[in-house]
Amino acid sequence: MRLSRLGRLLASFAVAALLVWGWQLIADYKLVSPVFLPGPDRAWGALVKGFSTGDLGVKLLATVERMFWGWLIASLIGIALGAAIGTSPRLRAYLAPMLEFLRPLPASAMIPVAIAVLGLSNGMVLAVIAFGALWPVLLATIHGFSAVEPRLYEVGRALGLSRASVIWKIALPSASPDILAGMRLGLTVALILSVVCEMIAGRDGLGNWILLAARSFRAPDLYAGVILLGMLGYITAVALAVLEARLLVWRNRAR
Amino acid sequence: MRAPDTTVKATAPVIAFDKITLAFGAKTIISDLSLEIGRGEIVCVIGPSGCGKTTALRVAGGLIPPTKGTVRLLGEPMAGPRRDVAIVFQDYAKALLPWRTAAGNISLALEAAGVAQSERGDRIRDLLAKVGLAGHEDKYPTEMSGGMQQRIQIARCLAQDPAVLLMDEPFGALDAMTRQGLQDEMLAIVAETGATVFFVTHDLEEAVYLGDRVIGLLPHPGRIGIDQRIDLPRPRNQLETRETPEFLRLRRTLFDFIEKAEH
Ligand SMILES: Nc1ncnc2c1ncn2[C@@H]1O[C@H](COP(=O)(O)OP(=O)(O)OP(=O)(O)O)[C@@H](O)[C@H]1O
Numbered sequence: 001m002r003l004s005r006l007g008r009l010l011a012s013f014a015v016a017a018l019l020v021w022g023w024q025l026i027a028d029y030k031l032v033s034p035v036f037l038p039g040p041d042r043a044w045g046a047l048v049k050g051f052s053t054g055d056l057g058v059k060l061l062a063t064v065e066r067m068f069w070g071w072l073i074a075s076l077i078g079i080a081l082g083a084a085i086g087t088s089p090r091l092r093a094y095l096a097p098m099l100e101f102l103r104p105l106p107a108s109a110m111i112p113v114a115i116a117v118l119g120l121s122n123g124m125v126l127a128v129i130a131f132g133a134l135w136p137v138l139l140a141t142i143h144g145f146s147a148v149e150p151r152l153y154e155v156g157r158a159l160g161l162s163r164a165s166v167i168w169k170i171a172l173p174s175a176s177p178d179i180l181a182g183m184r185l186g187l188t189v190a191l192i193l194s195v196v197c198e199m200i201a202g203r204d205g206l207g208n209w210i211l212l213a214a215r216s217f218r219a220p221d222l223y224a225g226v227i228l229l230g231m232l233g234y235i236t237a238v239a240l241a242v243l244e245a246r247l248l249v250w251r252n253r254a255r
Numbered sequence: 256m257r258a259p260d261t262t263v264k265a266t267a268p269v270i271a272f273d274k275i276t277l278a279f280g281a282k283t284i285i286s287d288l289s290l291e292i293g294r295g296e297i298v299c300v301i302g303p304s305g306c307g308k309t310t311a312l313r314v315a316g317g318l319i320p321p322t323k324g325t326v327r328l329l330g331e332p333m334a335g336p337r338r339d340v341a342i343v344f345q346d347y348a349k350a351l352l353p354w355r356t357a358a359g360n361i362s363l364a365l366e367a368a369g370v371a372q373s374e375r376g377d378r379i380r381d382l383l384a385k386v387g388l389a390g391h392e393d394k395y396p397t398e399m400s401g402g403m404q405q406r407i408q409i410a411r412c413l414a415q416d417p418a419v420l421l422m423d424e425p426f427g428a429l430d431a432m433t434r435q436g437l438q439d440e441m442l443a444i445v446a447e448t449g450a451t452v453f454f455v456t457h458d459l460e461e462a463v464y465l466g467d468r469v470i471g472l473l474p475h476p477g478r479i480g481i482d483q484r485i486d487l488p489r490p491r492n493q494l495e496t497r498e499t500p501e502f503l504r505l506r507r508t509l510f511d512f513i514e515k516a517e518h
Pocket residue numbers: 279284302303304305306307308309310311
């Protein structure tokens with residue numbers, strides 16, 4: 001069990017190393033012009049330099065903050081709204097068609113609207129991120145709350161639990177796997193929208209850094225930014241997976 | 256302690272169905288059903304599938320209001336579920352919270368009753384011991400056998416300190432050995448607590464073995480077809496009681512009733 005996990009970890013590292021090596025070969029033999037594709041060595045150098053002498057750390061922090069707040073707002077609204085809709089068949093019947101209409105709209109399409117209404121402000125950026133990340137959380141929460149075992153509600157009634165206790169002790173934990181899955185998706189969306197907003201609205205951050213590097217043909221800087229984005233996505237995903245595993249111990253204990 | 260002579264039923268009935276009619280839309284499920292259950296009595300309810308046993312139990316538990324008539328509990332009209340009426344559901348896997356351990360599931364009843372956190376631990380340990388699960392407090396339902404899960408549900412019901420236990424085929428999904436073990440445990444617990452029991456079952460032998468009385472329902476619409484006293488001595492014994500001529504005679508009576516009711 002342990003060994004096979006370690007084995008898989010090693011294998012995935014090996015694949016990653018192989019890819020980086022291939023990238024290095026392509027760059028060394030100039031299969032693609034170095035103007036567009038610097039080797040991993042130069043990209044790494046740019047990354048280190050960006051952190052030590054430049055302001056890459058500041059940009060990273062700006063993006064992380066933006067992503068985090070947008071995601072948090074989306075999660076809080078999504079869970080509260082989703083709980084209300086998911087527990088009420090009436091609300092569900094009224095709102096489901098509208099939600100289905102709004103859901104497939106790409107959140108980036110909202111950016112011009114948001115700019116028109118809120119201007120080129122941080123509030124606009126946050127609104128767009130929260131709007132985009134809201135959907136996965138909201139829809140997953142609705143599903144989670146509407147799929148609570150009816151028998152458990154009866155147990156709650158028979159035990160004389162208060163309404164608040166029923167929501168807090170029965171409905172919410174029952175919906176939590178769905179909610180967490182929605183929040184994981186929401187976080188990915190929040191990262192993407194943070195970067196897109198920075199590029200479109202020119203807010204300070206990794207997205208803007210990448211865009212400026214591309215415009216001035218600083219390919220190593222561009223790749224440094226992309227690598228950083230990838231790492232950020234990976235780390236947040238792992239952090240959420242760890243949190244999920246801790247919160248949902250009971251799911252992994254099945255016989 | 257339960258009085259050994261179960262024919263003495265003093266005072267007001269614990270549960271009284273007074274001309275209960277229950278309809279879902281145009282369909283009458285239970286019609287004009289009257290029934291009185293005395294303190295400490297174990298009443299088993301049998302009847303063909305779909306005759307309204309579960310529905311009658313849910314009415315007794317206050318989960319569904321009757322269309323006509325009243326249910327009285329200790330003399331008071333029933334307005335909804337009450338903490339002193341505990342319900343043991345057949346589908347224990349659905350009735351337990353999968354995200355709570357054995358202890359956590361029992362704790363839910365104590366939390367609902369407002370028992371202080373400092374007292375819960377001891378109560379939970381006592382209850383687990385009572386259902387033969389001492390030392391299993393940290394197991395999740397999915398880590399337990401069906402019999403153990405049903406014991407947890409029974410322990411949770413006992414945590415309500417119930418005057419009445421409503422049980423809907425609680426052992427129906429368990430294998431024969433586990434079922435017999437739980438039958439005896441239940442009888443011991445009921446004898447100790449003096450609870451009144453309304454026990455729905457498909458198993459005629461189980462009904463005779465457990466009951467002071469067996470009510471047979473007739474279908475379409477549900478009404479009482481037979482009200483059979485069971486005067487087998489207590490404590491009962493899985494081998495000896497089931498071999499007595501009286502047990503066999505009662506089983507035969509109920510068998511004949513079910514056969515007629517199904518045709
Ligand atoms: N919520 C409901 N709405 C409409 N009809 C219902 C509802 N619940 C039960 N019924 C109907 O009421 C009748 C009696 O059901 P009930 O579950 O009480 O029977 P039962 O005697 O417990 O049967 P079984 O032995 O199969 O458990 C059935 O015909 C069933 O279809």
